[in-house]
Amino acid sequence: MTNLITKLSAGAVALMLALPAQAQDSLTADSVVATVNGTEITLGHMLMVRASLPEQYQQLPDDVLWDGILDQIVQQTVLSQQDANEDSRRVQLALENERRALLAAQVIEGIVDDAVTEDTVQAFYDETYLQAEPTQEFNASHILVETQEEAAAIVEELNGGADFAEVAREKSTGPSGPNGGQLGWFGPGMMVPEFQTAVEQLEVGAISEPVQTQFGWHVITLNDKRNQEAPDLAAVRSEIETQLSQQAVTQKIAELTGTADVTRTAKEEVDTSVLSNLDLLEE
Structure with a gap:
């Protein structure tokens, strides 16, 4: 199944050529591959950038990507250290939103993996196309x-x-x-x-x-x-998987929100134009 988590963090990477061979034995996600003014950059950081690359870059060999990915992280770290004393309110909120989205995507991925199997795809195909009244x-x-x-x-x-x-x-x-x-x-x-x-x-x-x-x-x-003849399973597999995924996720979200303790500020009690007042992020 498509990794939903990595899609949420996609970003552009400046690619560079010329790479030294990298030893892989004994490396882990926590292995430090660089430091910037004492801040460690790990292999795990690089792996997450690699996983979030657009499809056209995913096809490039690892030795072509290594320097480009590491250079990007080093540059971002240098820039971020210029305002390291205190995260701005915008950054704090963005990180909270990103963390929430990533955790939600992780749960969704699990729901989809459970819902979309060879058995469920075949059952859906049989019921929808083979056993249905002919059109x-x-x-x-x-x-x-x-x-x-x-x-x-x-x-x-x-x-x-x-x-x-x-x-x-x-x-x-x-x-x-x-x-x-x-x-x-x-x-x-x-x-x-x-x-x-x-x-x-x-x-x-x-x-x-x-x-x-x-x-x-x-x-x-x-x-x-x-x-009308029933289409081959291969021709409609993607459509079936999408429907099974949407049904499972919709059902699970309805179940979870139905049992959650949720309170909302009534829209009538708020001047909704405040949603366009981005200056509030500077306060």
């Missing part, structure tokens, strides 16, 4: 004209034996006219409601009465219909 798809053609009278005349012409595609090419004002009115395959809800309803009520080969939509007047014929 019909329709293949139709239409002739679009401006008035009901024109459409009625076309219906009469077609019922008299005229070729639908030829009439469409000759008289339809819609973009499908040059193609004989052919619309191809479509499923439920893909057409405007009036058109969709008319198509679903037709028998294969039948010609509709004039149908009005926002685009004008239509004469429709149903060329064919079929049951």
